[in-house]
Amino acid sequence: MAPGAARRVSVLPEPGPGLARFVAERAAAAVGGGRFALGVSGGSLVELLTLHLPPAVGSCPAAPARWLLAFCDERLVPPEHPDSTAGARLLPRLPGPGPRVLAPSPGLSPAAAAADYAAKLRQAFPGEDVPVFDLLLLGVGPDGHTCSLFPGHRLLQEQETIVAAITDSPKPPPERITFTLPVLNAAKAVVFVATGKGKAAVVKVCIQTPPPIHRKPSLENPLPAARVQPHSGQLYWILDEAAAKELTIPVENSIL
Numbered sequence: 001m002a003p004g005a006a007r008r009v010s011v012l013p014e015p016g017p018g019l020a021r022f023v024a025e026r027a028a029a030a031v032g033g034g035r036f037a038l039g040v041s042g043g044s045l046v047e048l049l050t051l052h053l054p055p056a057v058g059s060c061p062a063a064p065a066r067w068l069l070a071f072c073d074e075r076l077v078p079p080e081h082p083d084s085t086a087g088a089r090l091l092p093r094l095p096g097p098g099p100r101v102l103a104p105s106p107g108l109s110p111a112a113a114a115a116d117y118a119a120k121l122r123q124a125f126p127g128e129d130v131p132v133f134d135l136l137l138l139g140v141g142p143d144g145h146t147c148s149l150f151p152g153h154r155l156l157q158e159q160e161t162i163v164a165a166i167t168d169s170p171k172p173p174p175e176r177i178t179f180t181l182p183v184l185n186a187a188k189a190v191v192f193v194a195t196g197k198g199k200a201a202v203v204k205v206c207i208q209t210p211p212p213i214h215r216k217p218s219l220e221n222p223l224p225a226a227r228v229q230p231h232s233g234q235l236y237w238i239l240d241e242a243a244a245k246e247l248t249i250p251v252e253n254s255i256l
């Protein structure tokens with residue numbers, strides 16, 4: 001952990017409703033100061049959100065109309081493709097009026113899509129070198145990737161760009177764009193969500209292996225998800241029992 005950063009690990013029988021309530025509470029707290037900037041990853045997480053977020057955020061002051069919703073990574077496929085996160089069913093299900101959505105523009109090359117999305121972010125976060133999200137919701141793959149940052153990939157070293165293009169993703173589809181670690185680590189709060197026994201081993205490595213603070217991180221270690229240590233924000237892991245089954249540390253049974 002970065003000095004000063006708080007981390008909580010919660011194991012819930014059904015993470016979806018707890019996660020949705022958590023997002024609603026964060027939204028209600030943040031909109032007092034203006035808007036609620038939320039970043040969402042893809043994969044199983046967006047499916048959980050599609051089911052559980054809409055009923056949790058219908059009422060003011062958590063209402064999505066005051067949100068800025070962005071995608072932490074996106075697979076470069078047409079919006080109607082099942083791999084598209086922005087094209088997933090979440091957005092139409094949120095109660096209206098909907099959030100302001102920042103999504104990568106379809107039909108561009110990976111490099112152009114990354115530059116275009118970075119420009120949209122810069123416009124939405126004026127005056128901030130690195131956009132500071134109120135909350136980022138992230139997943140983790142069984143290999144330890146998060147967003148489209150994969151183990152051993154050179155993008156883990158990226159410090160200048162806020163959105164990077166990847167054309168050799170080991171997980172299909174190969175062309176994607178992704179927030180870089182500086183954006184993930186600038187957030188006020190980051191929540192990792194992992195479910196299922198296929199995530200148990202990587203969850204244990206990410207949560208229980210201390211970061212090698214005594215030396216510059218190598219390409220291989222720590223895993224991408226374990227490199228997310230918000231500088232001054234909070235870090236949460238929300239797990240179901242299967243994903244938590246290899247943990248040997250004390251965990252909480254609530255998130256709020």
Ligand SMILES: O=C1O[C@H](COP(=O)(O)O)[C@@H](O)[C@H](O)[C@H]1O
Binds near residue numbers: 044045073074075139
């Ligand atoms: O490819 C991706 O994978 C990760 C993990 O997805 P999951 O389905 O195993 O939960 C996801 O967080 C990321 O956004 C996505 O592009």
